[in-house]
Amino acid sequence: MNNELKNAENHLSKSAFENLKIWFFDERYKEFHTEIEKLIIDEKWEELEESFFKVLEFGTAGRRGKVGVGPNRINLITISESAQALADYLKLKKEHNLSVAIGWDVRNSSKKLSRRCAEVLAANQIKVFYFDYPRSTPELSFAVRELKASAGIVISASHNPPQDNGIKVYWNDGAQVSSPNDENIMKIAQNIKDIKIGNFEELKQSGKIQILGKEIDEKYINTNTKLSVGKNRNAKIVFSPIHGTGSTNLLQTLKSAGFKDIVLVDEQMNFDGDFSTLPDKKPNPENLSANKMAIKKLRQVCANIALTTDPDADRICVMSLEKNGEVRSFSGNQTAILAADYLFSKIHDKINKYENLYFKDRRFICKSFVTTDALNALAKKYGIRIYDDLMVGFKFIGKKILQKESEGEIFVAGFEESLGGLVGDQTRDKDAATIGLIISELASDLQKNNKTLGEKLDEIYSEIGFFTEKTESVEFSGSDGFNKMQEIMQKVKSGEETFGATKIKDFDNLTEINVATGEKSRFNMLEGGNAVSFEFMKPENRITIRPSGTEPKIKIYAQWLFAKKEDCAKIEEIITDFKRRILDEC
Helix, strand or coil: HHHHHHHHHHHHCHHHHHHHHHHCCCCHHHHHHHHHHHHCCCCCHHHHHHHHHHCCCCCCCCEEECCCCCCCCCCHHHHHHHHHHHHHHHHHHCCCCCEEEEEEEECCCHHHHHHHHHHHHHHHHCCEEEECCCHHHHHHHHHHHHHHCCCEEEEEEEEEECCCEEEEEEECCCCCCCCCHHHHHHHHHHCCCCCCCCCHHHHCCCCCCCECCHHHHHHHHHHHHHCCCCCCCCCCCCECCCCCCHHHHHHHHHHHHHCCCCEEEECCCCCCCCCCCCCCCCCCCCCCHHHHHHHHHHHHHHEEEEEECCCCCCCCEEEECCCCCCEEEEHHHHHHHHHHHHHHHHHHHHHHHHHHHHHCCCCHHHHHHCCCCCHHHHHHHHHEEEEEECCCCHHHHHHHHHHCCCCCCEEEEEEEEEEEEEEEECECCCCCHHHHHHHHHHHHHHHHHCCCCCHHHHHHHHCCCCEEEEEEEEECHHHHHHHHHHEEEEEHHCCCCCCCCCCEECCCCEEEEEEECCCCCCCCCCCCCCCCEEECCEEEEEEEEEECCCCCCCEEEEEEEECCCCCCCHHHHHHHHHHHHHHCCC
16 A cells, blocks of 8 residues: 555645545544545545545534545544534533534435534533434524523535535524634644544433424424514415425424415425435525426416525525516525515514614614625614624624624614525524515515515615625635635735725725725724625625635625616626636736
């Protein structure tokens, strides 16, 4: 094998080869030795490079990537290291009765990986509350709060392809772990030497692992149902979980709330980690390909709306059958506008009828800084506070909720442009169930008045202005791609290229530059992050770029405020030109 290793050294980067040697010779990784040896003998250099060139990082709240061998892959070792790191960090706090709730989604490796997390935590004398059946991510967040757990874990890769999986960590408030806790856990994970692993069945018998039953499910659904703000239930709704856990949260919430006319996409109701009905195997409801069966059913049964959810059911796509027979699919920003306007109008009516001004002035919503500024316009219209000083990642919304509730403010809803939203404070992560409930009630009210969601959205735009958004991604792969991503971000931050902007914001150092004068000023965020925003003449016209925290890609977010509806199509040209210039000039 020495000759093969020398050959590997000649084909791999220094970091990849050093990590490969550790995994090949260290007894901790013996279960992978045969697989590594085969990859070397078969000269799978590209796969080896991608698997070993770095340690899989914590992204927006955990680790996510391809399942496979190596430190840059999701496997029993990297998951065990993450669980052990969480255990070690929790024990540093020297609190009594430490506990962790664990949930998992429908992916083929999720049950195995979640059981390993339970085995590690329980072996470290930490009580484990374990869902023995796939559940949605928001229900895990709810369980952490309901059970007063010290932390939570979800095994899921959200809307990624079948070959991916991941681990997401939650703190005791039910929100995704954030700074400094996420950084501290990652530091510990990078230096793990010993991992304690017990036997799942033995730990269950001893009571160190407790299986969660239907009681938590029922409490979660009942809490969601109480968020109802409308009375009508006449909308006809098509629903598909796209083989994921949406059948356990959104569907049950709608049924509990009294919706009767729900048409299921039967072919996609089963749990299936291969997402077999999707030709491209990408269960992302942001993509048309993931929603084709729901759209077909929407037309077949002449329903009012269709709702689809991603595998862990925190994101939701809303579609509407319009009067001209066309199906209108709403972006995350547009769904947020519809949900927010409906919520705000109901709150406004309630305040005017029943509540005093104390409550009126203390309600607030949150949004990430790349989410539509139409929400700012709506918040101003209805007198709702809005906090938009938040980086991408719902953990920042969770952190802001905790901060503002401690100051006596009342959380209404939070939104992200990527189909993510939350109504109410019962969970602290995106929840397709709560957004789906509000949209279904809105659709019912509109149906009673012979209106569609599309018509309602156009009415809102006519009043506040035509906010138009478009998001695109530039994908990279392997160590070369990783380096290219860093190179692009560094060059953009250097200020060498302004792209015709009038102001440039660097969210790492929270500095804004006036391009014309060169004057620098500070701006406030809850936390900074790796992103740059280019403003064109006014704050509502901007383009932002940032590297994804969960995938090897740079995301480009464009927002423009147009005076006329017919001008909105210009956003396509704006973002296409910017994307081309980023690749050509950086």
